[in-house]
Amino acid sequence: MTPDISGDWHGVLDTGQAKVKLGLRFEGDTVCMNRRSGAVDPLPLRRDGDSFAFELLPVDLAFELRLAGGRLEGTCFHNTVDFPVRVVRGVAPPTLHAIRPQTLAPPFPYEVEAVAFTGADGLSRSGTLTRPPGPGPHRAIVLSSWFGEVDRDQTVAGHRPMALWADRLTRLGFATLRYDKRGVGQSEGRFHTASTGDFAADLAAAVAFLRIRSDLGAVGLLGHSEGGHISADVAAADPTIAFCVMMTPTGVPDEEVLEAEMFNAARVVGGVPRDFDRTVGFVRALTQASKALTAEESLAQAREILRAAAYPPERLEVRAVIAAAPWQRYWATHDHTAGLRRLTCPALVVMAGKDLQTPPRAHAAALTAANAAATVVTLPGLNHLLQPATTGAPSEYREIATSLDPTVIKLVCDWIAAL
Structure with a gap:
């Protein structure tokens, strides 16, 4: 019998680079995901006993969760890494930010x-x-x-x-x-x-x-x-x-330390990279594209690399433009x-x-x-x-x-x- 998970759930996705508040509402065979913009996306929900899966492809998120002890636990695949994630029933409480004891306020003695x-x-x-x-x-x-x-x-x-x-x-x-x-x-x-x-x-x-x-x-x-x-x-x-x-x-x-340092932030929060060698090779190839003689050549090479890697079409052009951007081309050399x-x-x-x-x-x-x-x-x-x-x-x-x-x-x- 498939358990009833209908209603609101909340949690946090920590990618090492950022912590993202998750707000989920399960309704039948769909899940609505609250995003930072305030939009709510109805997504198809796949069920298999007490396991549940759904994806939000525009922002590269894929969840695989299992009901255990009243919580939904599992992984979120994002940016080639599986991150641990846990959500609990209810709506997330208001966020309370830490007090900044070093915050400055006038008057100043200068x-x-x-x-x-x-x-x-x-x-x-x-x-x-x-x-x-x-x-x-x-x-x-x-x-x-x-x-x-x-x-x-x-x-x-x-x-x-x-x-x-x-x-x-x-x-x-x-x-x-x-x-x-x-x-x-x-x-x-x-x-x-x-x-x-x-x-x-x-x-x-x-x-x-x-x-x-x-x-x-x-x-x-x-x-x-x-x-x-x-x-x-x-x-x-x-x-x-x-x-x-x-x-x-x-x-x-950066390219000289990719193998050792690329996933530092992800690993310390429990992230597990998938296809490690392929990902490192992909990033190194894009770095080489950034070193092309002209921005046009960098852009063309980056597009070719991304297509060969089956990069999602809806995000391909944005990623190629980053590889050919003035900052990236300067920093690469x-x-x-x-x-x-x-x-x-x-x-x-x-x-x-x-x-x-x-x-x-x-x-x-x-x-x-x-x-x-x-x-x-x-x-x-x-x-x-x-x-x-x-x-x-x-x-x-x-x-x-x-x-x-x-x-x-x-x-x-x-x-x-x-x-």
């Missing part, structure tokens, strides 16, 4: 000024300049955010780490500048057609903007992840940069330690022991070898966002109250102050 400067594309970049009390000239630090479409504060999962760095460094006696990336927040320009090289050019423009101000003096750079790379590239090309801090950068190309190797200013490289995106075991050796004069430090227990972590998976970011672990704040501030 000056805060809205500024704008001209980026490398000739369009305006909007930012925030903080200055210690007094006439100056004050030493200054430009802050650079990590990969992605993020604002001047690097706002992610309720955290604002760049605002926190600006606060701590200004209290230490430095002026700081942080700004929205091109096409983000109040900055003009186009984000999706920009590469890491374009972001580096914007950083150089930010440095030039600070140097025309009489109230500011020597300029140093501090960047997180991709922001660390562009900081090193800009400092290497400008011998007057006072110092460079790189936090959680990469040391080797970028020498990750070139800037660090050429630095002549003092340099600090900070790695995080539980970082699953740029894990020290894969990158620290190359970063250390790149510049014997640089200080390379690995802080245990921290994730890529530099929070105290349990697994290190990005899906934990929102659940962790701390935005920046005090150990990394102290390390960086002490190192800069000692200069």
